[in-house]
Amino acid sequence: MIDEKHDFLVIRPAEEADVSLLAEFIRGIAEYEKLLDQVVADETILHESFFGSQPSAEALIAEWEGKPAGFAVFFENFSTFMGRSGLYLEDLYVNPEYRRKGIGKALLARLAKIAVERGCPRFEWVALDWNQNAIDLYEKWGAEQLKQWRIFRLSGENLAKLAGTSY
């Protein structure tokens, strides 16, 4: 049964030829998250980020029966307490027509495997609090929700203003 599923689903690292596919997926996830107005990344920027001389992220592609069905973007972060890198999943997306086939879980499982192989003690990601379906699955798969932590972001004018503060 497992072998049979393997015939349909392939998870592979993204290659340079996948840049336009990655751009398409990113617009897909932004639309789903209702954040399309925030997307700045184009193919030139993505090529540099994933395949430039100093890549800042990596990606996995999921193919179902040979067709691109989903993707995951990840990078290594750092835990001060562990003194080591962890794996951080920045985005995971499965095209609507390929959902409910276990592709999301397969991408997460592959990332967990990469974390173990690289000696990363933690594998982390974020989810929107209204996405209860996803949250239920993450918890079912053993992820702990870090309920006490809140994320803060400085950008644009406020970032420039603090950057210019004298001390």
Added chain:
Amino acid sequence: MIDEKHDFLVIRPAEEADVSLLAEFIRGIAEYEKLLDQVVADETILHESFFGSQPSAEALIAEWEGKPAGFAVFFENFSTFMGRSGLYLEDLYVNPEYRRKGIGKALLARLAKIAVERGCPRFEWVALDWNQNAIDLYEKWGAEQLKQWRIFRLSGENLAKLAGTSY
């Protein structure tokens, strides 16, 4: 007045000779966050992480009248939508006896400056939801709290279990 403050406070990048100081600071922050049992990092691990052949994080040291008073640990993360790196502050700590002197803000301001210099469009960090003093300051300095996002973490046995899942 600003120049006068500069005489007391120096913010500088951490150097190899600072590894034991970094280890001390990390225990300090863990104690403050009531998470001392989670600290695994020792001097060997920290040396490799900050000054090894492939550093996974960077640190700033704050000195007040020539004495170490605080530190910040940071790395570059990645935003899929921006297609670019952001600056991520992993930890910031000021020794209790040096608080209320503006050292925390000076560390944040220096990091904001580094983000701008490196072309990072976002500067992000997390805070514990009971740390209202810190949250009030972050918001005063222009940071936006991303209230909709929740953090998930897989580690230990649950990480190994998902890593071993067939698909």
